[in-house]
Amino acid sequence: MKKLYAIAAALCFGVAAFAQNHSVTFQVDLGSTAANSNGVHVAGSFQSWSPSTTSMSQVGSTSVYSVTVSVPAGQLEYKFINGNAWGDDESVPAPIQVGTNGNSNRWAVISSDTTLPAVMFAGAAPAGQKAIQFKVDYSLQTLSADSAHVAGNFQGWDPAKSQLVNFDGVHRYIAYVNKTDSVYFKFLNGNGWSAVEAVPSTCQASSAGISQGDNRYYTDTVSGIYEVCYSQCGPCTVLPTYDITVNVDVSSIAACGTVDSVSLAGPINGWGGETMSDPDGDGIWSITYYDVDSGDFTFKARYHENGNTNWEGGGNKVITVSSDSTVATRCFGNDTYGPCPSVPATADVTFIVDFTQASYTPADTIYLIGNFTQWEQNAITMVPHTTAGQYITTVPSFCPGTMEYRFSNGDPMNSGNHEPVTADCGVDNGVGGYNRFFARTGSADTLRHTYGTCSFVGIEEGALDFITVRPNPMTESTTIGLGLNDLYTVRVMDITGRVVAGFDNVQGDVELVRNNMVSGLYFVNVANSKGDVKTMKVVVE
Numbered sequence: 118m119k120k121l122y123a124i125a126a127a128l129c130f131g132v133a134a135f136a137q138n139h140s141v142t143f144q145v146d147l148g149s150t151a152a153n154s155n156g157v158h159v160a161g162s163f164q165s166w167s168p169s170t171t172s173m174s175q176v177g178s179t180s181v182y183s184v185t186v187s188v189p190a191g192q193l194e195y196k197f198i199n200g201n202a203w204g205d206d207e208s209v210p211a212p213i214q215v216g217t218n219g220n221s222n223r224w225a226v227i228s229s230d231t232t233l234p235a236v237m238f239a240g241a242a243p244a245g246q247k248a249i250q251f252k253v254d255y256s257l258q259t260l261s262a263d264s265a266h267v268a269g270n271f272q273g274w275d276p277a278k279s280q281l282v283n284f285d286g287v288h289r290y291i292a293y294v295n296k297t298d299s300v301y302f303k304f305l306n307g308n309g310w311s312a313v314e315a316v317p318s319t320c321q322a323s324s325a326g327i328s329q330g331d332n333r334y335y336t337d338t339v340s341g342i343y344e345v346c347y348s349q350c351g352p353c354t355v356l357p358t359y360d361i362t363v364n365v366d367v368s369s370i371a372a373c374g375t376v377d378s379v380s381l382a383g384p385i386n387g388w389g390g391e392t393m394s395d396p397d398g399d400g401i402w403s404i405t406y407y408d409v410d411s412g413d414f415t416f417k418a419r420y421h422e423n424g425n426t427n428w429e430g431g432g433n434k435v436i437t438v439s440s441d442s443t444v445a446t447r448c449f450g451n452d453t454y455g456p457c458p459s460v461p462a463t464a465d466v467t468f469i470v471d472f473t474q475a476s477y478t479p480a481d482t483i484y485l486i487g488n489f490t491q492w493e494q495n496a497i498t499m500v501p502h503t504t505a506g507q508y509i510t511t512v513p514s515f516c517p518g519t520m521e522y523r524f525s526n527g528d529p530m531n532s533g534n535h536e537p538v539t540a541d542c543g544v545d546n547g548v549g550g551y552n553r554f555f556a557r558t559g560s561a562d563t564l565r566h567t568y569g570t571c572s573f574v575g576i577e578e579g580a581l582d583f584i585t586v587r588p589n590p591m592t593e594s595t596t597i598g599l600g601l602n603d604l605y606t607v608r609v610m611d612i613t614g615r616v617v618a619g620f621d622n623v624q625g626d627v628e629l630v631r632n633n634m635v636s637g638l639y640f641v642n643v644a645n646s647k648g649d650v651k652t653m654k655v656v657v658e
Contacts, residue, residue: 161195269302
């Protein structure tokens, strides 16, 4: 849906902002280049572009020169000069230039006292780093009063930390990162996660085979410009619109309790959620949207029970809209389409986390959090196990067939305490990270993990560490290596917990044949005769 551009909102810095000056420290690194006998200078819009007026001083015995001056708030352009005359000025690299109408100056927007980075003379970034200039066109959006932002792994995924500025009709931000760092990010029309864009699938990291879900990406080792239209992969284009109906099956959730209502949230409603309907009471909830932009329609479903809101797990769900359509029913939490599987028999699930092999010191209290606790909201306190360095809790009579979870090393309300889970043993949580995942067997399960790693802790040290799935990813078949020391039960499940293959009382090498398994992510649960369970991921290509 084309939206009008708010001209007034685009004027990020009003008259009041320009009425004052701020202290700005300029820094430049000459590297191995000798300083000119006439000194090192900076010239810019703040001092009428005089090449000899603003002299910079060497910082100790380093190759860095700096100067602090009073600069008017607002747009700033400048260049460094190794000397005191034009001709001695640097040639500013294209990735960080103003870049319009042949303007090759450096730029910044000043709204407070600022120390600019010590960039290399005639370079794009400080020594050992690269610069990425984000240039985002918001002309098809109504700009939020909270302005435009970018969030990514380069700044801690903080939606309010890095504001883009309207410099010349396009919103910009320059990030400096190590040359070898890959950068993953999203743009926001506002300063909170409810304002995050829906990144089209063709410019997501996953489209390039990178396990970073639906984030944008920059993996070049050199400085560059990343320029797009907000929520698109290239220049702004007005898209045709269509009507779509989305269906979500929550029958497996309802089998384990009451579902008061179901809502759908996404960029179309600022991730606030809109109530779906189930007039015939069959557990399939629906909602219709009109005049939806063609391309990717991104969303997640939520069910509401006893005042609690429960988001479905995994990454954001995406529908490609190209005509008026009713989307096939999808089971809540699943990334593929089809009815929900039957729920396995209710049983206890015991969680054990081990710190003796972890690179973390346990806090005074360890917690279990998951989609069954509304994450940190109803975190479960774990208690010391009989084995030193381990913590344990049992969730009795667990009903849902699958779960997402992780541990918290200390107060779960502080997200910095949440266990880091890698892609190797987790499922995408949709916000740049991963959660642990388990599909229950239908009898009592015991899950043992080393905190912060994919390692599995058995009753006997390394009891199940030797079990392998090779090759992985698989095409037509793969081999599950079990060894000969026990008899094992094996279940292969899709992301919903639907069992697609199973083996009972087996040992040695077991061949898993693809058969009707579609491309995607599956989980292999292996249980030994003592009830220990190891969960592994396998990808079918």
